[in-house]
Amino acid sequence: MSVTIREVAREASVSVATVSRVLNGKGPVQAETARRIRTAAKRLHYVPHGGARSLITRRTTTLGVLLPELHGEFFSELIRGIDVYARQKGYHLLVSSSHSDRAESEEMVRAMRGRVDGLIVLSPDVRPHALKANLPERFPVVLVNTAGGAAFDSLTVDNFGGAVEMVRHMISLGHGRIAFLQGPSANRDATERLRGYREAMAEHGKDGTMEIAGNFREESGYEACRRLLAGKNRPTAVFAANDSMAIGLLCAFQEKGIRVPQDFAIAGFDDIPIARYVTPPLTSVSVPIAELGARAAQVLIAGLEADPVRRRRRETLATRLVVRSSCGESGSRPRSASGTAYG
Amino acid sequence: MSVTIREVAREASVSVATVSRVLNGKGPVQAETARRIRTAAKRLHYVPHGGARSLITRRTTTLGVLLPELHGEFFSELIRGIDVYARQKGYHLLVSSSHSDRAESEEMVRAMRGRVDGLIVLSPDVRPHALKANLPERFPVVLVNTAGGAAFDSLTVDNFGGAVEMVRHMISLGHGRIAFLQGPSANRDATERLRGYREAMAEHGKDGTMEIAGNFREESGYEACRRLLAGKNRPTAVFAANDSMAIGLLCAFQEKGIRVPQDFAIAGFDDIPIARYVTPPLTSVSVPIAELGARAAQVLIAGLEADPVRRRRRETLATRLVVRSSCGESGSRPRSASGTAYG
DNA sequence: CAAGTTCGTGTAAACGATTACAGAGGTGCG
């Protein structure tokens, strides 16, 4: 069936050991012999059997990536960041996505181990405790945006800080009553952004916060419109936990003839590419997603190749406030500018 | 280090053969023995070594997915579709994305083989010829949205048909001079949509087509505005090869005070989630991306497990015209409706 | 009760690579 190292050896009239040495660049081999082996391998389209190799080397050169049900930009950017770095270092990616419950996620952890050298885990469903139980001693894991305990390396985006900064920005523009449109309560990004909102509001003595349920989808932003306009002490601004919801809301406002930002200011979170192309351009918080992925891969691979008993790393990546015109103040700015970044 | 089948066998006081039989559900084993083995395996957190297993069974239960540089919705939806189906069938996914040139893609084909049982390939860079040369005889491959020749199974979205349908729709609304905003010329989806546009225009005797270069990004839609408004025989409508560009263009129009659809009609392609939440809601062509992925996985797995010399499959998945208000006619429709679908 | 069948289990041979070890041949040096 598939061509093995033995056939290459026969073709080049040498032993399998020599073929292996040439192909892995180890040990001294005569130039002429090496050349003969290489052409034989090429002619036969030889590719080493990954399984056989990993059996003896005890390495798979593969990273596992465990993701929850994710949509759109975030998912693709993250994988892209991971993939680019991993490939550059010669690693493959075994991806498992769309997990919606704990049992499924924990099952995948088991299924993946024995096929990968390390794991990048995003699923908020996976309990660190269960991870430890299902993995061999000192199996390298990097937790991303996941509450992790001290057992593993972990990477986080500064959702809290970004939210604080955004609220401060809105307050500085004169908004007093700022509502918050929440993400899913099980999502850590969402809860951290909420925490930041509360913190910044409290810090300015605004304790009358208004929090509306949402689920990160456009439609829940659209539906939040009704509740925002109800009641007598109507807010003047709303901070959505992500851009998708902000855009859904923007749409609802536009239908009702409510002008943004004059009648109502809107801010989002994530700075998805489309944020600058809605009308008005959306003020948001930029999250370095691809960088997050690349960094995760980097930390994991470093952990793989280095001293296994080193200290656990815990990093937070900064977000960046991107001011456009949906919150007012900079509405006349030309579109071609990507917004002003501070922080 | 890692716990092997031998240790499980010792723990349960049986031979490795019996452990293997129990864990794979093959061969007759006494109920009591099986129970003892299962608890031993659980207690030791035993997981079989994938490499060793694939060495003897000659299967990896892993599918390779080769993707070009993709962004946003398309990427995540596709992977989701593939992953859900594959996992359900017990397969893992080895993903390699973000390939921008031919050499890189073809290198990955080589790197993947020997680690996967079959390949799903989207990269337009990979020449079927090179695929054949780099893969073993009768290696299962499914080409998705890729010009493939008869050598492999292939799946396509009916980009051509969708574009034809959209242009007909626009013409039926009374638009005469319809411009087309192109995607990248190397992208097959883009060229098929262009071909559909030309076909439908010709079929109505409109040979004065107007084609503007673009690259699928929002920004190129934004920039197309200038060229659309220049010249004296200005079009009354524009069909963008994807939604992102349509939205960029919409934004540019809004800034210039051009009303959509009254002054200028816009249509897109893809029906990304946000399309219904821009103002006005975007008329588009819905593409069943997740279904495309799932179907690709299905065809590949079928090919893996079935008679290896069966006929090559070639399928086209239908698109669906989604009428909203950016082309006029149905502007007063309530937002909650997702648009009218025909086709 | 002998012979065949079935059941439950163990023994050992694969699978395809890497690599420790050994050996052959050549070279340098005392």
Add this chain to the structure above:
DNA sequence: CGCACCTCTGTAATCGTTTACACGAACTTG
């Protein structure tokens, strides 16, 4: 010349599974 020491290559053990085959025990059947 003899010994040590390179350089190059081959032999064979090894990794952790699966599975063909063998074997004993228990059971069926004529």
